Each structure stands twice: as C-alpha cells, then as structure tokens.
Amino acid sequence: MADMGSTIRSFRLRTRVLAAVGFPIAAFAAFFAIYFPTVLEEAAKEALWERAAALTKVGANLVAPAVDTKDEGRIQVALQTLTEDADVRYVTVLEESGSVAGSLTKDEQLVSSEIREKVESFATRVENGMLHVRVPVLVARTGATSSAPVNVQVGTLVIGFTVDGIAEVRQNAADTAMMVTLIIFLFGGLLAWMFSGNIARPLLSTSGRLNTVAQDLVDAAKAREIAASREAEAVEQTRRTMDVLLTSAEQISESASDVLLNAERTQAGNMEIAKRIDDLNHHAEKVAEILASIMQVADRADLLALNAAVEGTKAGKAGRGFLMVANEMRRLAENVTASVESIQRVLQEVRSASMDAVTASLGGTESSAQTTQSVRDIAGVTEQQRLHTIEVSRNMEDMTELLNQAMIDIKYTTKSARALSGVADGLSRLINPTSQSARRVDRQREA
Amino acid sequence: MVEASVEGVETEGTTNVVVLRAGDSLVAVDALDVVEIVLRGHVTRVPYSPEHFLGLCVVAGRLIPVFSLRVLLGVEPGPPAVTLPRLVIFKDDEHDIAFSCEEARGVVALKVDDTLLGRPFERGSGMIEDKAVSLLDTDALLREAMVHTYEGER
Numbered sequence: 313m314a315d316m317g318s319t320i321r322s323f324r325l326r327t328r329v330l331a332a333v334g335f336p337i338a339a340f341a342a343f344f345a346i347y348f349p350t351v352l353e354e355a356a357k358e359a360l361w362e363r364a365a366a367l368t369k370v371g372a373n374l375v376a377p378a379v380d381t382k383d384e385g386r387i388q389v390a391l392q393t394l395t396e397d398a399d400v401r402y403v404t405v406l407e408e409s410g411s412v413a414g415s416l417t418k419d420e421q422l423v424s425s426e427i428r429e430k431v432e433s434f435a436t437r438v439e440n441g442m443l444h445v446r447v448p449v450l451v452a453r454t455g456a457t458s459s460a461p462v463n464v465q466v467g468t469l470v471i472g473f474t475v476d477g478i479a480e481v482r483q484n485a486a487d488t489a490m491m492v493t494l495i496i497f498l499f500g501g502l503l504a505w506m507f508s509g510n511i512a513r514p515l516l517s518t519s520g521r522l523n524t525v526a527q528d529l530v531d532a533a534k535a536r537e538i539a540a541s542r543e544a545e546a547v548e549q550t551r552r553t554m555d556v557l558l559t560s561a562e563q564i565s566e567s568a569s570d571v572l573l574n575a576e577r578t579q580a581g582n583m584e585i586a587k588r589i590d591d592l593n594h595h596a597e598k599v600a601e602i603l604a605s606i607m608q609v610a611d612r613a614d615l616l617a618l619n620a621a622v623e624g625t626k627a628g629k630a631g632r633g634f635l636m637v638a639n640e641m642r643r644l645a646e647n648v649t650a651s652v653e654s655i656q657r658v659l660q661e662v663r664s665a666s667m668d669a670v671t672a673s674l675g676g677t678e679s680s681a682q683t684t685q686s687v688r689d690i691a692g693v694t695e696q697q698r699l700h701t702i703e704v705s706r707n708m709e710d711m712t713e714l715l716n717q718a719m720i721d722i723k724y725t726t727k728s729a730r731a732l733s734g735v736a737d738g739l740s741r742l743i744n745p746t747s748q749s750a751r752r753v754d755r756q757r758e759a
Numbered sequence: 760m761v762e763a764s765v766e767g768v769e770t771e772g773t774t775n776v777v778v779l780r781a782g783d784s785l786v787a788v789d790a791l792d793v794v795e796i797v798l799r800g801h802v803t804r805v806p807y808s809p810e811h812f813l814g815l816c817v818v819a820g821r822l823i824p825v826f827s828l829r830v831l832l833g834v835e836p837g838p839p840a841v842t843l844p845r846l847v848i849f850k851d852d853e854h855d856i857a858f859s860c861e862e863a864r865g866v867v868a869l870k871v872d873d874t875l876l877g878r879p880f881e882r883g884s885g886m887i888e889d890k891a892v893s894l895l896d897t898d899a900l901l902r903e904a905m906v907h908t909y910e911g912e913r
C-alpha cells in the first residue's frame with residue numbers, strides 16, 4: 313500500500329512537473345506557430361513587392377521603345393517575355409491616351425477596368441487577390457530648346473501579380489512551425505517526464521523528512537520552551553527563597569549581635585555574681601568565727617552555771633535559790649548554744665549554697681563564655697551565609713536573565729520551526745495536495 | 760520508775776545528781792561528789808597505761824589524771840557532742856581525779872530507786888525525760904579506776 317501510495321504521489325508530482333514544463337513549451341510552440349508564418353508571410357510579401365517593382369520597371373524600359381514607335385509586335389514580344397514570370401497573371405500596356413496598346417493575360421477576367429488607368433508615378437494596388445503594379449513608360453527625347461534628353465511618358469505599364477505564393481508560403485511556414493512545435497513539445501515533455509522522475513522521488517522523500525524534522529523541531533522547541541518556562545519559574549522561586557534566606561540571615565545576624573551583647577553582659581554579670589558570692593563567703597566565714605566565739609562563751613557559761621549548780625547543791629537549802637539561778641543560766645547558755653548551732657547549720661547551708669552558687673556562677677560564666685564564642689561563631693557563619701546568599705541571589709538573577717534570553721531564543725526557534733513546518737507543509741501540499749499535512753494547512757487557512 | 764524533779768531542786772526522797780552522757784548512755788553522779796566540771800583540754804597520754812586511763816591534764820595549775828567513763832562503764836560510743844568533752848572532777852582523799860564524758864547535762868533532783876541494780880557501778884536508777892538513768896557509785900568508780908590504773912602501771 314505504501315509503495316502504491318508513493319507511486320501515486322510520484323505520478324502526480326511528475327504530472328505536475330510535466331504540466332509545469334509543458335506549459336512554457338506549449339506557449340513557446342504557440343508563439344512559434346503564430347509568429348514564424350507571419351514573419352515568413354511578411355518576408356514573402358516584401359520580396360514579392362520588390363520583385364514586382366523591379367520587374368515592372370524593367371518591363372517599362374523594355375516596352376518603352378515599342379510603345380513610342382507603336383510597334384505592336386515588339387510590344388507583344390516584350391509582354392510575352394514579362395508573362396514568363398510565374399507570378400505574373402497579366403501584363404497590359406496603355407498608351408498616353410489611355411487606350412490599350414497591348415495586353416497579355418493568363419486570366420482575363422481578373423483584370424478590372426479601374427486598374428487599367430494610366431499613372432504618372434509608380435503605384436501598387438491589391439485587389440481581387442492580386443497585386444497590381446503600375447509604372448509610367450518613359451522615353452528619353454531631345455527637346456527643341458535644349459540638347460539634353462528629357463523623359464517623356466508615352467504610356468503606362470500595368471502588371472498583375474498573383475499573391476497566392478504568399479499564402480502558400482504562410483501555409484507552409486505554419487505547417488513547418490506546427491511540426492517543429494509538436495516535435496519540441498513531445499521532446500520537451502519526454503525530457504520533463506524523464507527528469508521529473510529523478511526529481512520527484514528525492515523531492516518526495518526530502519519533503520517527508522523535512523516535514524517530520526520540522527514537526528519534531530516544533531515539538532522539541534515547544535518542549536524546550538515549556539522546560540525553560542518551568543526552569544524560569546523554578547529559578548524565580550529559588551530567587552525568592554534566597555531573598556527570604558537573605559532576610560532571615562540578616563535577622564539572624566542582628567539577633568546574633570544582640571545575643572552576643574547579652575551573653576557578654578551575662579558573662580560580666582556572672583563574674584560579678586561570683587565576686588559577690590565570694591565576698592559573701594568571706595562574710596560568712598567571719599560570722600562563723602563570731603559564732604564560734606559565741607559558742608565558746610556559751611559553752612563556758614554552761615560550765616559555769618553547771619558548776620554553780622553543783623556548788624548550790626553543796627550549800628544545801630541555802631543554795632537552793634542559787635541552784636535555780638544557775639540552772640536558769642545554764643538553760644540560757646544551752647539555748648544560746650542551740651541557737652548558735654542552728655545558726656551554724658544555717659550558715660553552713662548558706663555557705664554550701666553559696667559554694668554551689670559560686671560553682672553555678674563559674675559554670676554560668678563558662679557557659680556564657682562558650683555562648684559568647686558560639687554566638688561569635690554563629691555571627692561569623694551567619695555573615696558568611698549572608699554573603700553567600702547575596703552571591704547566590706546575584707547568580708540567580710544572572711541565571712534568570714540568561715533564562716529569559718534563552719526563552720526569547722527558544723520562542724524565536726519555535727517561530728522558525730513553525731515557519732519551517734509551514735514551508736514543509738506547503739511543500740507537501742505542493743507535491744501532494746491530498747496529503748494529511750496539506751489538508752491540515754487548508755483547514756488552518758480556512759480557520 | 761522514779762521521776763526526777765524539775766530544775767534540780769531537791770525535795771523529799773530525791774537526790775541532786777549531775778547527769779552525764781558517756782557514749783550512748785546517760786548516767787548520773789551525786790552532785791555532792793563533784794568537785795568541778797571543766798572543759799577537757801589537752802590530755803597527755805601516759806605510756807603503757809590501760810585503755811580507760813586517758814592520761815594527765817592540767818586544770819587550773821593542778822595535774823589531774825583523766826579516765827574515760829565510757830570505757831569504764833563498758834558502753835558503746837555515742838554521737839559526737841556539739842560542745843567539747845567535759846571533765847568531771849572528783850576528790851579521792853587528797854587527790855583530784857577527772858572522768859571524761861561527752862556531755863554534762865546539768866543538775867537535776869532524781870528520785871533514786873535502789874531496788875533494781877544490774878549495771879556496773881550502779882547504786883540506783885531513776886527516770887529523766889522518760890529515759891532511764893543509772894546513778895553511779897562514785898567511790899566504787901574511783902576505786903576501780905585507780906586499781907586498774909595501778910595494775911596497768913605495774
């Protein structure tokens with residue numbers, strides 16, 4: 313089926329090529345068939361006219377002595393001589409008075425009376441399919457007053473020439489032109505048919521490949537355009553994201569600066585707290601020393617009261633009151649001791665807490681120092697990130713510009729591809745009007 | 760058990776005692792036997808002396824032998840005292856003898872019950888703040904200390 317379709321398309325193309333080649337050949341042949349006989353006819357006519365004029369003038373000179381002498385015999389001989397020409401149909405010699413001095417005709421009825429008129433100068437007239445040439449018959453005579461000869465008209469020579477030869481020449485030329493035209497047409501058609509075969513096959517194949525390539529090019533350009541559009545959208549999205557990142561990096565940088573300042577303040581505060589806690593420990597140690605002194609005094613007071621109580625006991629009833637006072641003093645001393653002991657415990661807890669606070673403060677100072685260093689690192693990293701983000705944003709802008717340029721190029725390529733596809737469709741339509749692409753082009757044009 | 764009177768005011772049937780803590784036990788000695796109660800200062804150990812003899816101590820210019828009441832009574836060590844240890848000084852004939860204890864808790868009037876005697880050197884017992892307190896026989900205690908000390912010296 314494909315071979316059959318290809319053969320049909322090839323036949324159509326060759327027919328079209330043949331028609332394309334045959335039309336100028338036919339035009340040339342028509343021109344040749346019309347122009348060549350006309351030219352030959354004009355040439356034959358001109359030749360006939362010249363020959364007729366020359367023969368008539370020769371005839372006039374030939375018959376002039378005979379007419380002057382009115383010698384009919386010589387006139388008839390001269391006329392006989394003139395009628396030997398095949399184209400001469402009749403010859404008539406008119407005297408000066410207009411009467412016929414002599415006449416010889418091959419077809420008497422062809423000569424009309426109007427033709428047989430004398431003329432004073434050379435004259436031609438075509439009538440009844442004949443060329444009538446009239447020329448005056450002049451004789452040179454010497455005048456009375458002058459010795460120089462003077463031409464005196466003694467008559468008129470009329471010769472009728474047939475123009476059938478011209479028509480015959482035209483007919484022969486037309487036949488020859490027709491024959492030559494037919495030969496040219498046939499030979500040109502044969503050559504066109506032979507050459508169209510060599511043209512049609514590669515042209516059809518090339519047209520098909522060109523159509524396929526153009527369509528593929530259009531499809532590829534469309535796909536590339538869509539991909540480039542998506543890339544442009546992605547790049548734009550990335551650029552916006554990088555802008556957000558840049559803003560975030562700047563905010564992080566500012567926050568890191570604030571955090572760094574606060575961390576340095578915290579570090580200074582922790583160091584101040586540690587110093588104050590150290591002072592507090594010194595004060596607590598002094599308080600502990602004072603408490604130790606109080607404890608010692610209370611202990612001695614306790615012993616004194618105890619000994620007083622013992623002495624009061626030894627005094628019997630007299631020492632009873634002393635015993636009670638001593639016991640009371642001893643209770644006070646015990647209360648003081650208990651209070652001091654409580655204070656010492658509290659103080660110990662305070663010292664322990666202060667030591668913990670010192671440790672925590674030192675830890676906080678160390679943490680603040682680490683935080684400060686970390687914040688400095690973060691600030692450095694954030695600055696690097698900000699710089700890199702700016703660079704990436706600049707690169708993304710360059711990429712966006714390149715993509716836009718690529719989009720323009722792709723659109724131009726798409727347009728060119730569509731134009732190429734149109735050319736391919738047009739070529740296909742030219743080669744095969746009934747093809748799918750040709751019908752599609754027609755529908756598009758109709759739409 | 761017999762309750763002690765408050766504030767060490769002696770009434771009918773009570774005896775004023777000095778309450779001491781030796782190790783984990785509360786004991787009492789007759790207040791009349793006590794010469795003085797002082798802080799235990801530096802005690803100089805005496806070589807080859809028995810365990811209950813801690814050494815010699817100078818109290819108010821006097822050289823006084825010091826004995827461990829806890830070791831003599833044979834009780835277990837108690838919790839450490841808040842204050843320094845006490846020396847309870849007794850008089851044996853013309854010599855002062857000191858017993859070291861952890862605490863001296865004061866003079867109280869103790870109702871002494873001498874019917875139930877079981878602990879060493881005990882001559883009676885009473886109750887102070889719901890705790891049983893043994894009233895020690897000071898003479899026996901002094902004798903025991905001195906005898907063992909001399910035996911140790913020998």
